[in-house]
Amino acid sequence: MSAKESNIALLNHLALEIEALLSTSSGEFDSLISRINAENPWFIASEIKRALNYWSINLRQSVVRNWLNSYKFDEKKVSKKVLLICAGNIPLVGFHDFISVILSGHHVLLKLSSKDQKLFRYLLKRLEHLDSTFSRNYTLINEPVKAFDAVIATGSANTSRYFEFYFKDYPKIIRPNKTSVSILSSSVSDQQLSLLAEDVFNYFGLGCRSITKIYLPQNFDLERLRLAFESFNELIHHHKFRNNIDYQRSINLLNKTDFIDLGHLLLIENKAVFSPMGCLYYEFYNSFEACVEQVKQNDDLQLIASDFSFENSISLGETQSPHLNQYADQIDTIEFLTEFT
Template identity: 40%
Template sequence: MTIDDHKSHLIKLGKFLNQFQVVESVKDDSLPANEKLFAEMEEKIDNAVHHNGWFTRENVVFSLQQWSEALTEENLKLWLAEYDLSKSGGKTVGIVMAGNIPLVGFHDFISVLVSGHNVLIKLSSNDKHILPLISKYLMKLDSRYEERIKFTKGKLEDFDAVIATGSDNTARYFEYYFKGKPSIIRKNRNSVAILTGNESQEELSRLGEDIFRYYGLGCRNVSKLYVPENYDFDRFFKAIYEWNPIIHRDKYANNYDYNKAVYLMSEFKLLENGFLILKEDKSFGSPIATLFYETYKNEGQLNKTLQKNKDKIQCIVKNEPGNTEVRFGQTQKPQLWDYADNIDTIEFLLNL
């Protein structure tokens, strides 16, 4: 299977995913293999929502739409142009997927395929419905995928390399279990936003997307703010108020109530607006419904802090980003060349 074959298949997959909407999906009869799989995908979306209380239809469809926008001819060309994929392939790469947000391991999945390798997937029990259907669609496009895509419910066996994503605790297990194999082991990371006080209301509003999308469960979700001393949080609270319906989701509300009670009993100083708690804290991983913040005196001091903690940070969000930073509202819309933990997955796969 050539790289042009892969590109063609992924472009068709992107168009397939684009059909699914929050309110009413629109079937495209011109797409190959769509007659049956369109209805199956609708069923799998419902299954995912019923199985995992954090997976609303809005969030599952958001993930599908973001991948649809990524899988275009232009994006695939830009992504793969710098690699020599002609001599790659033939290995079996195991992927242990996380399940914190929908399709969180999809980038690893397509990276293995375009690199010419076979993929052996162990799904998270929290996110087990959508990727098998996507794999089925690829197999309908080209039967050769039937030999190249495998799923396992047990432990990974008979593989040449592995990509595993989990917490800091599971990473220790992965490192032991997969020792001796080429691997990418991903641990806990969080994202931060830098505020200067000069942001517009529109920019702060877009920051709400980075904080609340997927209920803040992703490593690309902003879990901490860096703000100048004496920062006025009123403008921030006003800008994100449009997200207040999130408190009507029981699982989110339960976390909000619990964390607020714990903090108040511990006599921590808090700011809150009825659906988000702000707590001053030097840590990065804030609980659900809570956002940590820390003040900084100057940009130089802040840059030293960020550099010191770079292994804990996935994204840095600011209103005038540099090459390694992200604009407000864009953390959950990564490009194909935005690699998790800044580890080039394709380069890793090419060197197997």
């Protein structure tokens, strides 16, 4: 069995372990969640379980094979060292890159975010428990390294510019901070608005696939958003989220900015696409088609979600559940890893 086939089988076993972990109640798992939450208060139990559930589905052998079938892998190609610098905005956000490097036959120099150490390390330990030789696939690093062949790094706009300069002589994928928007048609249903709420509130809106701006048809009844978003009212009890809401409310009152206060979210009419945590920007349009074409020109966007399907759009409610071949920034990670020299 080739190393790739062995790792596909191993990831399938991990998927089954995660599924079993999520389906049973155990003090060990509760303790793990508590430790993760202490490390990063944004990683609450429901969001940790959301991330784990995603991987329990997408690490299945059939899913991984379907993902990799369209690529050609050279089993004789010499393994290279790939420096992977992970973000920590949502749980396991760097895990897709990690398995991409492993399955491409390379060695990962893994730099974890300080915000997402414990959950990632837990999965690494489970993989090593299933196969004691798995640790050969990666090296955890904390200090700067010089001996590597390629780089995959994710960061803010500022750190991405630094990465571009620092790694200018290496094959690389550098991902700057991006966000996502939604364009709603005049026929959007209440059920679809409830799905939009998931795209707005899941992971507290911290993901690059989280919706931070919506485009609405003229005369759209904003009361419909209030009703659709009610199911996430409990987020106001999260102290850090509540602090953000209170801060944004105060700032907008001082600036005399009009807003609609939903209690757990401020709706603000604004042409920008990056809204602060606790706020959702909205903008009215006259023509759906013209709006789509205009929004597509924005390089700051990870994706566009809509109730009306058009080229490269994502359905409402699916922004945080990408297929394995729906790559961040539309840069094919596997293609990069199989072709760089």
